[in-house]
Amino acid sequence: MRALPDIFAHWFAEKGWAIHPHQQAMLDRADAAALLLIAPTGGGKTLAGFLPTLVDLAEGSHDGLHTLYISPLKALAADIKRNLTTPVTEMGLPIRIEDRTGDTPASRKKRQRADPPHILLTTPESLALLASYEDAPRMFKGLKRVVVDEIHALAESKRGDQLMLALGRLQRLCPDLRRVGLSATVEDPAAIAQQLARHPDACDILRADPGPAPDISMLTTHEAPPWSGGNAAYAIPAVLEEVRKHKTTLIFHNTRAQAEIFFHNLWLANDDGLPIGIHHGSLDRQQRERVEGAMVRGELRAIVCTGSLDLGIDWGDVDLVIQIGAPKNVKRLIQRIGRANHRYNAPSKALLVPANRFEVVECVAALEAVRAGELDGDPRGSGPRDVLCQHILITAAAGPFEADALFHEVTSVGAYAALIRAEFDACLDFCATGGYALRAYDQWQRLQQRPDGLWQLRDPRAAQKIRMNIGTIQDTDTLKVRLRRNRGGKPLGEIEEGFAASLTPGDTFLIGGQIVRYEGLREMTVEVSRNAAKKPKVATFMGTKFATSTQLSARVIEMFQQAEWPELPAHTAEWLALQREVSQLPKPGRLLIESFPHDGREQTVIYGFAGRNGQQTLGLLLTKRMEEMGLNPMGFVATDYATLIWGLDPVETPAPLFDLDALQDGLETWLAGNAVMKRTFRASATIAGLIQRNTPSARKSGRQATFSSDILYDTLQKYDPGHLLLDITREEALRGLVDFGRIEEMAERVAGRIDHLKLTRVTPLAAPMFLEMGRVPVKGAAEERLLAEEAARLMESAGIADITPQPSNTPRWRVGY
Amino acid sequence: MNCHPFTFAGTAIKALGSGALWWPENEMLCVSDLHLGKSERVARRSGQSLPPYETRDTLARLAADLDQTGARIVICLGDSFDDLMAAATLPEAERLWIARLQAGRRWIWIEGNHDPGPIEFGGEHLQDITLGALTFRHIAAPGCTAEVSGHYHPKAAIQTRGRRISRPAFLYDDDRLILPAYGTYTGGLRSHSDVLGHLLGPKALAILTGPVPTCVPMPR
Incomplete structure (x- = not known):
């Protein structure tokens, strides 16, 4: 020692x-x-x-x-x-x-x-x-x-x-x-x-000694969680009660939009005026710093937040963490709980609040995983080549280099250990010449090989540009939001440019917990005024919609196999029991597909448990296959567990739909023109140095000389489909937003063992899927009522209306807007 | 042919979905801001190597429009080349392609700010030209009437149900018509911008390009 x-x-x-x-x-x-x-x-x-x-x-x-x-x-x-x-x-x-x-x-x-x-x-x-x-x-x-x-x-x-x-x-x-x-x-x-x-x-x-095990439980409320949706409004009185009982509470949400809506509703019900703040990545830095400061000084009783608070900054005396919505991923849950209670030897305390009935099952499964000490996470693939391209340029900016030595250095990095020389050379060629099938830039290539074999920048001034482009974080195009004043109103935060473009003057939206009215766009700044009178019509923020991890999905399927469910609240246990009675519950190693008529359409639900992105991609691919087979699909909707497809003709034999090779073929064609691919291409092309970062000043000047990266993508697809960047884009999309890996995992898991049930009406497990339709980001009172009526109707047609207590018609707290 | 016929300065003309202007009476096709050789200029100036396929893509679209219309007169309304050096160093295959397109037609190169001097390609090289009632020049001049120009790469956006569609667009009022950029690697200037707002009167219209050219009041 x-x-x-x-x-x-x-x-x-x-x-x-x-x-x-x-x-x-x-x-x-x-x-x-x-x-x-x-x-x-x-x-x-x-x-x-x-x-x-x-x-x-x-x-x-x-x-x-x-x-x-x-x-x-x-x-x-x-x-x-x-x-x-x-x-x-x-x-x-x-x-x-x-x-x-x-x-x-x-x-x-x-x-x-x-x-x-x-x-x-x-x-x-x-x-x-x-x-x-x-x-x-x-x-x-x-x-x-x-x-x-x-x-x-x-x-x-x-x-x-x-x-x-x-x-x-x-x-x-x-x-x-x-x-x-x-x-x-x-x-x-x-x-x-x-x-x-x-x-x-x-x-x-x-x-290090991990300390005492965290004390995690699921919040139980009088009110049953709704059948679908993610804002957990039903739990607000119970959450406020918990905030009252603790010193400082962190209330985590999975998305920024959910955090905004929850914060808004929380304040409407906050009759004691408890000091509660909001913190997420789209808010203005000053606003965030103010909340952080108040937090450290112990002035806040609760903070509604998202992943922006995930990292290890010392937040003082947090004694409770509440997670709204299923945690989707056990590891993230544990790390969030780690935020609470920085005293080394006291157990952290956390509460899970399922936002809907299915999430009750998922929360219980997550709790079991925590108790079993089982974390999850998908293995990272090999090192991304767009980052390697940037590294080659950075190396060149520092001075002439030898390709062999650089290759040796790169393969000493764990993630790139398996990189083969041909792949490295392709990246080097891309950095030097653009790597096109048509050799166009012999005279103007970015890197040149000198007679002594070393590589260097053709024009040393390019080093400056390379430095300006360093980094792998993608700034989405966002616009600042300010209160309209004579000059320089208070900054509130940022919204996506696409969302801003959809606004017309008079529209209202939520930001930083307040309702604001869109007044207009001035010099790339969104000007708003305070307006609490109207209910917000729209609210979207960029934000990751996490997919439920493979391991957690597997646990949910395991839970379905139990004879009964004493650990689940009665409403949820009865729901599952009824599903077993009228249809069946998904089984491990098999794929459950239900088909039934509803609303004058033929409905098919595929319980693939492939995560939100995977099920979404599955929906796109299956509807394409069904189109080819003449089944007239009309649309689909996806959740973390299942995809619902509706169309004019019933699916009689689903097996041919799931031929992995055919799906893969469909994927190739479908991917080429897909918006997800274009977005991924833009990110990779920026990292790899093909296009310059879209600086705010360049956008502000609105120069007509700059053009969209989509044009480059289309041009490459048309004239150079084998190009390195398209290859990188495909690889990225398949493991990211498209998540074809999860579909392959599903296909291997079920290996053709399909349970296809033809039924006469909506099943209990499928019923919530019908409420997922359409995108209604903020649900006002009228919508809530429509939704409740529709929910009741659906539940009745599934034969479970009588076992579920209806949500109370006289709210015990004030309902938002 | 997908086009939007309209009358400008007493002249019946058609806006093609590709962004070209077609004058049937004179059998004249006008395209603006081709920016041929752009990727070469970008590489030369900044070291960025964009996919070097934009010239052939632009020429392929132009060839298709010439085929469809059978034009006898072609006006390239300036900024046909991204700069004079890009014009001088265009690959042989693309130079020959331009020569083939020119064969049997009257071809007029109008000078633009990117290509303000003589180029080695056949055809007439002019500052501007007046045909019938219409005057063609690269940049709109103050106080002119019956003028067709380019330069600004105008685009316009319309809000449909839940979705905004933004396309290169023709903009025109009683006095002037501004053509969208025809080249593949060209961006656009929103019709909301002050400079376009000042150039065009309050009753100006925008014709969005695309499979079905669509005419709307110019979005401001």
Whole structure:
């Protein structure tokens, strides 16, 4: 065991602290080439990561940069700087700590390159930028350690791939560099370790005491959850009651729109005027910072939020986490719960609130997974090649390079270990010439090979453009929203450009918990006025609709096999029992398909359990196949579990529909013209450097010279269908929004074992699907009533009207708008 | 042929769905802002290598319009080439293709701000030209009437049920007609923009291009 130097021991003693075992272990293994620490939030993770650095630097003999700290958030870097400066000042250590992000003033950035601090706190993008300068070898000279914080969050995205490529470069400059990763609890630490370490080196995993198991339960209410929908309005009185009982509550939602609607309804019912705030990624930064500040000072009793609060910023004394809607993914749930209760040895407390009847089943399944300690997550594929293309350009910006050496460096990154030389060469060719079948740019290629074999930028001025384009985060085109005033009204946040375009003056929408009226567009800013009188007609924000994970879906199917369901509320258990009586429940390893007439149409429900995106794609492909087979499909709707297709002719023999090869063929044709593909292409083409980032100033100038990336996509499809970028786009879409992987997984799981039931009417399990139809983002009172009437009618036709208590007609709280 | 017939300055003409203007009486086809050679210029100036297929795509569409109309006069209304060097370095195959399109027709290149000088292609090279009642020039001139121009790459958007459709568009009022850009790699300037709002009077109309050209009051 490595003894803590006296000055540190005294400091710990003065604070009345004992060093945590995992902090000691990190110190003992300071020389490991790569080390991954898995520790719960509040476990002194950051100090554990920095302790070897501080001890090393305490002697005062190191000159220049010693440790690089990378975090996924700018705010986190600033936070850590504060937290780290305290012990350094208190112990009087000769250590200089600075942060460097997009917000750092240019003068300080310049100085940092010439005279770097001992510890530099930064983000993956800022690091990539540093690596693109010619003086990078000088700046990073003597670098000993790199600490990657919240590596679990980075590991899931292209930002992580970019970071690891940059570390590959640093490792070449500083062969003795030690890598440390700090992670929350994850399902597959080995996968993260493999990404962190230099391939094929080993990376040890250190596990801190996970602390007591979280105390998670499902909120039970008098009122039964509705059959469909996601806003959980029925639970508002019970949620308010919980907020009253706790000090600070975080109320997580899966989408921003749901958070806005819930916040609005919560305030309408908040008769005690409890201080409750809202926080999500579309709100103005000042607004978010105000809420964050109030939170840290303990002034808020609750915050309605989305994933924007997911990362490890210290939020003070949260003693309850509420998750509205099924968590969709057990790992995310656990990490969210980790937000609560930063006291290391107290159990975190969390409540799940299902938004509809099906989610009751999903919540119970998730709770069982938590108890069994079973996390989920889909394995990441190999390193994306658009990020590699950007890395090649960044390398070229730093100076001439040798292709062999770069290939060697890239394949030392875990995610790119399996990259073959031909793939690398194709990326290099793309960066150099565009990689077109038609060799057009011999004279103007971006990279040239010199007589000595090294590659370099043809025009050194291009380095500037490459730097401006660094990063893998895609900004969707958003417009700022401001209150209309004489000049410079208060900024409220941002909405998608597409949504803004659909507004006409007088329309109202929700943002930051208030209803605003659209007045007009001025210089690419949406101007609004306050208007609480009208009910909001529309509300959409960009936001991920998470798909239920494969593992959680499997658990739900398992639950369906039980003889009875004592763990479920009576209304839900009776619903499932009735389904079993009139039809059957989906079984593991089989595919349940129900067909029945309804509303003068032939309806078919496919319970594929392939997640929302997968079921959506399945719907597109199946309707296309049905069209070819003359079954006259008219439309479909998809949820995480099933796809409902309606049409003029009944499906008699579904098996031929599910021929995987035929589906795959259909996919190819369908994909080519698909909007999802165009969106994916735009992202990949930007990352790979084919098109420049769409800067706000360029959009503002409205120059007619710029044209849509869709035109490039169509042109490539027409004249160069084998092009690298189309290949990358296809690969991305298939594992992202199209999620064909889940359909393949389904096809393998059921292997042709189809249970096709022809029935005479809507089944209980299918009934909620009919309410999914249409997109009605905000449901006013009239719509709610229509919906309730329709729900009652559907339930009656499914024969279950009598077993379900109707929602009370006299609300005990004030209903929104 | 998908077209929108209309009368401008007493002249019966047709807006084609492709963005070309067809004058049946004179058997004249007018296209504006082809921006041939754009990907070459972008590569030369910024190092970005766009898919180098836009010239053949633009020419293929132009060839189809010439086939369909059997035009005897062609006016390219300026910015036909992305710059003079792009014109000079156009690949051989594409130069020959242009020559084939020109064969047997009167071909007029109007100068634009992107191609303001002599180019090596056959045909007449002019600042502007007046045929019948109409004057053709690249950029609309203040105070002119019966004028056909290009330059601004106008586009217009209409809001349908829940969906906004934005297309390159012809804009016209009593005095001037502005053609959409014909080239494949061309963006557009919204009809809402101040500059178009000032050029065109309050009763201006927009004809959206596409499979069925659609005429609406110019969106402002």
